[in-house]
Amino acid sequence: MKILVCVSKAPDTTTKIAFNADGTALNKDGVQYIMNPYDEWYALVRALELKEAAGGSVTIINVGPKENDTVIRKGLAIGADNAVRINSNGGSAMYIAKQIAEYAKGESFDVVITGKETIDENRSEVGAMLAEFLDMPFISYASKMDVAGNTATIDRDIEGGTETVEVDTPFVLSAAKGLAEQRIPNMRGIMMAKRKPLNVVEAVAFDDLVVPVHYELPPAKSAVKLVDPENMDELVRLLHEEAKAL
Amino acid sequence: MANQYVDMDSLKYLLYDIHGFEDVLNQEHFADYDREAVDMFLTSVKDFSDQKLYPTFQDMDKHAARFEDGKIIVPPVVETVMKEGGELGLISACFSFEDGGLQMPLTAMTAAYYIMDAANNHLPGYLGLTQGAAELIVEFGSEELKAKYTPKMLTGDWAGTMCLTEPQAGSSLSDITTSATPSDDGSYKIKGQKIFISGGDHEYVDNVVHLVLARIDGAPAGTKGISLFVVPKNKIQDDASLTSNDVITAGDFQKMGQKGYCTTHLIFGEQDDCQGWLVGEPNQGLKYMFLMMNGARIAVGRGGAGICTAAYYASLEYAKERPQGRRLSAKGTKDVNQEQTLIINHPDVRRMLLLQKAISEGSLSLVTLTSIYADLYQTVTDPEEKEKYYLLLELLTPICKTYPSEDGMRSINNGLQVLGGYGFCSEYILQQYYRDIRIFSIYEGTTGIQSLDLLGRKVAMKGGKALMLLANEMKETMKDASTYDDLKPYAAKLGAKLQLTQDVLGHLSQFAMKGDYERYIADATIFMEFFSKVVISWLWLQMATHSKHALVTANMDYSEEFYNAKIHTMKFYFKYELSRTSSLAEILKDQDVLTIPNEEEVFA
Numbered sequence: 001m002k003i004l005v006c007v008s009k010a011p012d013t014t015t016k017i018a019f020n021a022d023g024t025a026l027n028k029d030g031v032q033y034i035m036n037p038y039d040e041w042y043a044l045v046r047a048l049e050l051k052e053a054a055g056g057s058v059t060i061i062n063v064g065p066k067e068n069d070t071v072i073r074k075g076l077a078i079g080a081d082n083a084v085r086i087n088s089n090g091g092s093a094m095y096i097a098k099q100i101a102e103y104a105k106g107e108s109f110d111v112v113i114t115g116k117e118t119i120d121e122n123r124s125e126v127g128a129m130l131a132e133f134l135d136m137p138f139i140s141y142a143s144k145m146d147v148a149g150n151t152a153t154i155d156r157d158i159e160g161g162t163e164t165v166e167v168d169t170p171f172v173l174s175a176a177k178g179l180a181e182q183r184i185p186n187m188r189g190i191m192m193a194k195r196k197p198l199n200v201v202e203a204v205a206f207d208d209l210v211v212p213v214h215y216e217l218p219p220a221k222s223a224v225k226l227v228d229p230e231n232m233d234e235l236v237r238l239l240h241e242e243a244k245a246l
Numbered sequence: 247m248a249n250q251y252v253d254m255d256s257l258k259y260l261l262y263d264i265h266g267f268e269d270v271l272n273q274e275h276f277a278d279y280d281r282e283a284v285d286m287f288l289t290s291v292k293d294f295s296d297q298k299l300y301p302t303f304q305d306m307d308k309h310a311a312r313f314e315d316g317k318i319i320v321p322p323v324v325e326t327v328m329k330e331g332g333e334l335g336l337i338s339a340c341f342s343f344e345d346g347g348l349q350m351p352l353t354a355m356t357a358a359y360y361i362m363d364a365a366n367n368h369l370p371g372y373l374g375l376t377q378g379a380a381e382l383i384v385e386f387g388s389e390e391l392k393a394k395y396t397p398k399m400l401t402g403d404w405a406g407t408m409c410l411t412e413p414q415a416g417s418s419l420s421d422i423t424t425s426a427t428p429s430d431d432g433s434y435k436i437k438g439q440k441i442f443i444s445g446g447d448h449e450y451v452d453n454v455v456h457l458v459l460a461r462i463d464g465a466p467a468g469t470k471g472i473s474l475f476v477v478p479k480n481k482i483q484d485d486a487s488l489t490s491n492d493v494i495t496a497g498d499f500q501k502m503g504q505k506g507y508c509t510t511h512l513i514f515g516e517q518d519d520c521q522g523w524l525v526g527e528p529n530q531g532l533k534y535m536f537l538m539m540n541g542a543r544i545a546v547g548r549g550g551a552g553i554c555t556a557a558y559y560a561s562l563e564y565a566k567e568r569p570q571g572r573r574l575s576a577k578g579t580k581d582v583n584q585e586q587t588l589i590i591n592h593p594d595v596r597r598m599l600l601l602q603k604a605i606s607e608g609s610l611s612l613v614t615l616t617s618i619y620a621d622l623y624q625t626v627t628d629p630e631e632k633e634k635y636y637l638l639l640e641l642l643t644p645i646c647k648t649y650p651s652e653d654g655m656r657s658i659n660n661g662l663q664v665l666g667g668y669g670f671c672s673e674y675i676l677q678q679y680y681r682d683i684r685i686f687s688i689y690e691g692t693t694g695i696q697s698l699d700l701l702g703r704k705v706a707m708k709g710g711k712a713l714m715l716l717a718n719e720m721k722e723t724m725k726d727a728s729t730y731d732d733l734k735p736y737a738a739k740l741g742a743k744l745q746l747t748q749d750v751l752g753h754l755s756q757f758a759m760k761g762d763y764e765r766y767i768a769d770a771t772i773f774m775e776f777f778s779k780v781v782i783s784w785l786w787l788q789m790a791t792h793s794k795h796a797l798v799t800a801n802m803d804y805s806e807e808f809y810n811a812k813i814h815t816m817k818f819y820f821k822y823e824l825s826r827t828s829s830l831a832e833i834l835k836d837q838d839v840l841t842i843p844n845e846e847e848v849f850a
Contacts, residue, residue: 030805070282077286182297184290187335187348190283226569 001056001147001169003047004109005080006100006130007039008062009071010120019215026120026215035071037182038115038175040078045180047113048079050147056110057081063088063099069198076193077185083196088203092210093125100126101133102204110169111152116141116176127174137171143178247675248563251300251556252364254292255804256607257357258285260614263803264788270351270618273625284354290334291358295365298326303366306506307678311448313498318447318508324372325450331373332402336362337380345384345392346400352541352624353617356548360610363552367682368506372405372445374545378538379406379457383476386526386534391476395455405451409440409458409477409512410535416442417695419532420468424460424514426475426522436460436477436522437515439496446510447479447495453488454479458514458522459531466529474531475522477514492520503681540639542690543647544616550650550686551609554657557679558602561661564668565590565599589664597822598660603811604819605657608782609650611789616646637712638719641704642781644696649778651686652693658683697770700777705751706758713751717744720784727791730798736820740787743780743827750776750834768842769834776830783824790816 011017012032020027034040047058060075062068063086072083086099104112112134114127124140131138143162144155150169155162157176185193227235240246261267262281271279302323311320331337340355341347362370380399383391398404415421424438438460447454456477465471480488492515499509514520526534569586589595619642623635662669662676669676687693705713721744724737750773757765793809796802802809840848 029802030808070286073282074286074289182293184293184297184330184334185286186290186333187287187339187350190286190290191278191348194278194280194283 001050001054001110002108003050003056003058004100004104004107004112005039005044005047005058005060005075006062006112006114006126007044007060007071007075008036008096008115008118009033009064009068010036010118013119017217019217023214023216024212033067033071035074036115036118038117038119038177040075040115041182042175042177042179043113043115044075044078044080045183046145046175047111048183049180050111050145051081054147059084059107059109061086061100061103063096063203064090072198073190073193074185076196076198077189078183079189081196083198085198085200086203087200091206091208093123094129094210095206095208097126097129097133098206099203101130103201104130104134108170110150111147112136112170112172114172114174116174124174127172131172134170134172137167138173139165139167139171140174141176142173143176145173145179247300247304248556248560250559250563252292252361252552252559253555254288254361255808257288257360257610259804259808260607260611260789261353261357263792264611264785265615265618267351267353267614267618270353270621270625273622275349275625276351276621278349279351279354284351284357287335287339287350287354288357288361291336291361294330294334295361298323298330299362299366299369303368304675304678306366306368307503307682310500310505311498311508312500313495313510316495317449318495318498318510320448320450320508321506322450323369324448324506327369327372328376328402328405328450332400336373337377337402338400340377341380341384341400346397351617351621352544353614353621356544356613356617359545360548360552360555360613363549364556365552367549367553368504370549371504371507373402375408375445376402376404376406378542379408379455381541382408382457382474382525382534382538383455385538386474386530387476391523391525394482395476395478398453399455403451404453404455405445405448406455406457407443407446408535409443409446409456411442412439413441417692419459419472422459422461422472424458426460426462426473426524428462429521433521433523434460434462434475435515435518436475436520437518438513440512440514442499443510443512444507446508446512448508452480454493456493456512456514457525459535460522462524462528469532471529472531473528474525474534476525477520477522481521492517501685503678503684539690540620540643543643543696544613544620546686546689547609547616547646547648547650548613549689550654550683551606551613553679553683553686554602554609554650554654554661555606557658557661557676557683558599558606560675560679561602561664562590562599564665564674565595568665570666595664598664600815600818601822602657602661604786604815604823605650605653605782607789607815608785608819609654611785612642612646612649612782615785616642634715637707637715640707641700641712641716644700644704645774645778645781647690648687648693648696648774649782651683651689652775653778654683654686655680693774694771697774698767701754701770701773702763702767716781720744723784723788723791727787730791730794733787733791733794736787736790736816739820739824740780740783743783743824746827746831747777747780750831753835764842765839768839772830772833776827776834779823779827779830783819786816786819 012034015031018027051058058080059082060080061084062072117124128138139154141157142154143157146153153166155164306321309321339348339350342349359370376399380396383396399406412422426434458475458477459472461471462473478491479493481491494513494516496511496513568589570589572580572584573587619635619639623639626632658680662680665676668674727733727737754766789812793812797809
């Protein structure tokens, strides 16, 4: 089975997020980046499990500049066989999907997996657009996937429950929590990653249709007020008058 | 439990920006490494610690290792750590490629273990001792011993221990009595008892490979007659199956801290059926052990640094959340109608927190630098450079072992005080850190032993050359710091303390020159305290100078607050800690002799 896993980078979850003065871009000073956890923990690891069970190969792909190589190397350290970086400064979800599709078209992948979303911008768009570009079925929010022959049985998260679907390869899938368990790269894997191929491919021309205009942080949380457990009247008053929760 | 137990930015800042770890990575021996690979490994260890070590930290204290029905029972996380830690490379990575390792620099492994020490100090010893025992076999053992034992130790399938102490012989190893009687097949029959054996037995590995110090029958008395043996808990049969080797676990010492890290009492050869295999040459055992001792002592300092770091973040988090009291107004009064302020806003609490920060990051800086000297000593080829790093390593090792352990305790003591009465209560974590760190000033040679080593041997090494080399390093930093007007006074203060060190040593050496060695070393521990503060002040001045440079040139990898905090903490350390060296020097130069035994009964 030939599998393509799409990976993106995102600010570390412990990073303090700030935007530039006019709110048009992330302030990247001091920001540490990680591989998007949905891509790493679920998409990549499940792809590796399928390869380990049935053979084949796992390729990871990223659309971004050279700085992204660190994140890509981590994917190789976890176990991917090779990697491709589309050399670009990134863009909208459609731009990213277009770049991946252009590469994937000629490669005959059986399964293409993305994380269900990237944890910084929460778009959840690339997978569906990629499927459209590749003219493949798309299964979103997959929390379980088994493959027998050319048919995959997939559980996907739906509101209040789970839907089980069957689909034949090739298809595109977006990975949700539960699809696999995080693998921590060991030192031997990290050393081997340096020797695995990372091919850099130039981006194709594509006019972005969506351009971000403004970013804004949520309002700061107000201070906590401690209320004496004996003073329930005061708690009710605060909930009513200040929190407007009653 | 606090949300944070370590700061990866501070760790990387010390590694790369302050101590130039990339110089180590550029050595031919480490050609397969670069910053990206090391950082990825540290991230892996942090993830592993977040998921497996930190969540079990309190539990290991509550469910201590214990001896039941002839077995040592340890928490199940020990199995996870041996297996997954082995897979991650936490035992094998520093070994050469030929010996089944990945030739990783010690400094990278030190950084990795520091993260684990901070997360859960009860666990790294299980891996670290296995690594140390395998290292002894690889370094000094025959090819047969290496092939038989180390592969399974490096994967964590088997554990390893160091068996030195006996009931009657602790700091004085010359008095050990465990015997080794030669057998016809080339092995030895081992008989004796060993106590305080960390990680000595548990059910989560198939075998425990003990490295045992013993005397071959007829060997000379004292340290010159001690040999080193591989004594497995289970012997390996020809068909690779395991059978008992008459190593009996007699008990587990119940301790005030590190309760999840078993500390066993082992009996070898009670049925006269315990086989051991000589490592290296006869009567060289202690020498072999001590050749590995720098690494072991750096590891103890690292543990102290890790624990006091975690305690600092726990205290800091509490101080940022706990409202109590009000700040004084300009009139010196308090307005009781005002909302209470957070305790972090009280100067005395800030003083305690800053002391914690200064000691924990200062300790980490010292541990990192000492590891880098160890790596450079191992890998540089120029003889002059090799000697330089050897001398610096030898000089700093006793300080590296002692300062984080001793001042780490002080740091946590202050951190516990930040929590007030809650600090004394078992549901708050500070009391556990306070108990856990206590052993570190005892492990691998007590503070007293380290101090004797520093003043009795290291200071005088090669006619004082080690000290001179260190002084030169300090002078370089003072010169760099003096390029910034606001750092000049601190450079001058450090210079004055360096001069004071010379004065103190000049005073003490009079006694050595007269042959009164007991007087020379009587206050060695006070000298250790004195000189440690000078060394840590130097390391803080390095950080402040680099931070100042980053701010002035706007060449910043970290936030402005990060750099400003380093400069502020340096100032704090100079004011509150370096200044204490004056009174310590006064003690060291005092003419009264009050601790050397004489005819007088002073404990009447």
